[in-house]
Amino acid sequence: MNSPQIAKITEAKTENKDVKTFMFEYPKKMIPGQFFMIWIPGVDEIPMSVSYIDKDVKGITFRKVGEATNALFDLGKGDKIGIRGPYGNGFKINGKQILFVGGGTGIAMLAPAVEEAGINNISLTIIIGVKNSSELFFEDRFKKCGAEIHISTDDGSKGYKGFATDLADELLSKEKFTSVLTCGPEIMMKSLLDLCKNIPFQASLERYMKCGVGICSQCCIGEGLRVCVEGPVFDGKTLRNIEDFGVYKRDATGRKIRF
Amino acid sequence: MIDTTTKIASLKLRNPTILASGIMDEDAGSMKRIFDCGASAVVTKSIGLESRAGYPNPTFAELEHGILNAMGLPNPGINEFEGEIRKLKDSNVPMIGSIFGSNSHEFVELSKKMQNYGVDALELNMSCPHAKGYGLETGSDPKLVREITSKVKESTNIPVFVKLSSNLTDIVEIAKAAEDGNADGIVAINSVKAMKIDLELKMPVLANKTGGYSGMAIKPIGIRCVYEIAKNVDIPVIGVGGVTTGEDALEYIMAGASAVQIGSGVYYRGVDIFKKICREMECWMENHNYTRLSELIGVAHK
Numbered sequence: 001m002n003s004p005q006i007a008k009i010t011e012a013k014t015e016n017k018d019v020k021t022f023m024f025e026y027p028k029k030m031i032p033g034q035f036f037m038i039w040i041p042g043v044d045e046i047p048m049s050v051s052y053i054d055k056d057v058k059g060i061t062f063r064k065v066g067e068a069t070n071a072l073f074d075l076g077k078g079d080k081i082g083i084r085g086p087y088g089n090g091f092k093i094n095g096k097q098i099l100f101v102g103g104g105t106g107i108a109m110l111a112p113a114v115e116e117a118g119i120n121n122i123s124l125t126i127i128i129g130v131k132n133s134s135e136l137f138f139e140d141r142f143k144k145c146g147a148e149i150h151i152s153t154d155d156g157s158k159g160y161k162g163f164a165t166d167l168a169d170e171l172l173s174k175e176k177f178t179s180v181l182t183c184g185p186e187i188m189m190k191s192l193l194d195l196c197k198n199i200p201f202q203a204s205l206e207r208y209m210k211c212g213v214g215i216c217s218q219c220c221i222g223e224g225l226r227v228c229v230e231g232p233v234f235d236g237k238t239l240r241n242i243e244d245f246g247v248y249k250r251d252a253t254g255r256k257i258r259f
Numbered sequence: 260m261i262d263t264t265t266k267i268a269s270l271k272l273r274n275p276t277i278l279a280s281g282i283m284d285e286d287a288g289s290m291k292r293i294f295d296c297g298a299s300a301v302v303t304k305s306i307g308l309e310s311r312a313g314y315p316n317p318t319f320a321e322l323e324h325g326i327l328n329a330m331g332l333p334n335p336g337i338n339e340f341e342g343e344i345r346k347l348k349d350s351n352v353p354m355i356g357s358i359f360g361s362n363s364h365e366f367v368e369l370s371k372k373m374q375n376y377g378v379d380a381l382e383l384n385m386s387c388p389h390a391k392g393y394g395l396e397t398g399s400d401p402k403l404v405r406e407i408t409s410k411v412k413e414s415t416n417i418p419v420f421v422k423l424s425s426n427l428t429d430i431v432e433i434a435k436a437a438e439d440g441n442a443d444g445i446v447a448i449n450s451v452k453a454m455k456i457d458l459e460l461k462m463p464v465l466a467n468k469t470g471g472y473s474g475m476a477i478k479p480i481g482i483r484c485v486y487e488i489a490k491n492v493d494i495p496v497i498g499v500g501g502v503t504t505g506e507d508a509l510e511y512i513m514a515g516a517s518a519v520q521i522g523s524g525v526y527y528r529g530v531d532i533f534k535k536i537c538r539e540m541e542c543w544m545e546n547h548n549y550t551r552l553s554e555l556i557g558v559a560h561k
């Protein structure tokens with residue numbers, strides 16, 4: 001039933017000064033790219049992608065950006081949160097050589113997809129784009145999957161100095177990728193889609209969510225596509241036909257907010 | 260050929276399934292999708308004068324036999340909503356503009372704007388079970404219901420429907436008040452005020468604590484209300500509350516409804532529930548030798 005199930009945080013890990021991972025028991029089957037609605041009792045309920053997938057244990061990895069995520073950040077091992085889901089469609093992981101592009105916290109939800117691709121012997125290249133090297137996390141996790149890792153920082157504090165998309169442009173002209181999977185700031189994903197031309201493309205979108213199950217229309221884009229049901233992962237063909245993509249999102253009132 | 264067209268005041272509909280307010284109706288794209296999925300008309304999200312974020316999450320929880328929600332009337336405000344209505348108007352989707360206010364001035368201002376933007380009819384939401392100062396607080400006073408309805412009628416020339424709650428001691432009295440105010444139709448019922456408590460956390464699940472219950476569980480309440488209203492007023496009734504199958508829709512129609520609205524049904528059967536329900540109704544009618552839906556309206560009153 002789509003009601004919060006109360007779970008105890010079984011493990012808490014600090015990834016960097018603003019990012020934490022929580023693990024909890026949640027035996028439902030999930031695929032990379034799907035998400036939960038996480039209830040922080042007395043505060044809020046927010047969408048959060050799965051960042052670790054094991055049979056009985058799942059994890060989320062999040063950055064503190066506001067009231068709900070700050071309150072979540074203050075919780076730790078043994079604290080209770082409400083969980084419902086899994087929601088959304090998730091990534092389709094196939095092909096021979098995948099380029100992953102993660103911007104900021106988007107790296108978190110790509111991790112299970114990278115791991116699954118690794119298990120399927122798909123050749124992996126990852127671009128991790130952050131503002132500053134202190135924001136990096138999951139580098140070791142990606143190394144373990146045998147991925148070729150490229151890092152871009154806006155300030156040049158590590159790796160390539162510049163945007164992840166510039167780095168992607170370079171790699172795309174050198175190598176033949178069978179698909180590109182991305183999660184990050186929408187402006188970044190939009191530029192990346194323009195670069196991808198005929199290469200199969202999948203991007204995970206974020207929209208303000210309330211019900212999470214496809215009835216309130218809070219998260220809809222284009223002609224009634226529900227990011228919580230038909231998304232959050234959309235392919236390039238669909239995204240090229242959605243006027244909202246990379247242009248605007250809606251706040252909790254339904255007003256359009258330009259990116 | 261089975262004829263399932265219906266008419267509510269001057270509103271002619273290709274079938275009796277209408278999208279209920281609050282479901283998939285915050286933007287033109289979503290409402291267009293629902294129309295393409297077979298609904299004959301859509302009711303917009305309830306719109307007020309100013310933008311409202313609604314209540315914090317959790318705003319939704321599924322219960323054993325229905326859905327509990329306390330969205331808190333989130334909406335972008337009437338001026339911002341103009342763009343959505345105009346866009347939908349271009350696709351020729353019959354639209355019922357739902358509005359809420361705390362007094363007749365607000366309802367009149369909203370009605371005029373909605374009419375001006377191009378909606379085909381109005382639905383006055385006087386029954387939201389969980390928004391302070393709005394909804395049920397206006398809709399439980401017959402004098403206020405009559406005043407608001409008649410003021411809106413005086414200042415507009417499209418059909419005006421009044422949406423009522425079942426959380427009333429006497430729903431017929433309020434329906435009559437709306438009829439006295441010259442309403443063109445009654446919509447019944449809105450969701451039923453309810454609560455869910457989580458045992459582990461020992462606290463209500465919804466951030467607003469209480470919310471509105473909808474879905475299968477409330478259908479018998481809706482049927483009773485529609486039956487009583489239809490018996491006591493002469494204007495058309497639109498039935499809402501737990502319509503999930505063609506047989507549910509027919510039950511409302513036999514109770515006296517000229518059409519039904521579908522909301523939580525979208526959750527249970529997907530966005531194409533409208534087509535499914537129409538097909539099921541046609542099937543039933545064929546098996547029972549009916550050719551026109553209008554023959555079935557109110558038959559349970561004999």
Ligand SMILES: Cc1cc2nc3c(=O)[nH]c(=O)nc-3n(C[C@H](O)[C@H](O)[C@H](O)COP(=O)(O)OP(=O)(O)OC[C@H]3O[C@@H](n4cnc5c(N)ncnc54)[C@H](O)[C@@H]3O)c2cc1C
Pocket residue numbers: 035044045046047048049050060061062063064065066067068069070105108109205206207208209210232251316
């Ligand atoms: C499908 C999906 C998956 C996500 N996965 C992750 C993840 O794995 N890790 C992570 O760190 N973040 C993730 N997010 C973003 C996360 O939900 C927001 O950071 C969080 O809701 C912020 O809440 P706040 O109160 O801390 O911040 P606020 O100050 O309230 O807002 C900060 C930003 O978060 C957005 N936000 C607030 N509430 C919601 C809501 N109910 N739904 C969507 N956005 C909201 C606001 O619009 C604003 O842009 C995901 C979002 C979506 C839609």
Ligand code: FES
Pocket residue numbers: 208209210211212213214215216217218219220226227228229
């Ligand atoms: S969050 Fe309600 S429809 Fe997606």
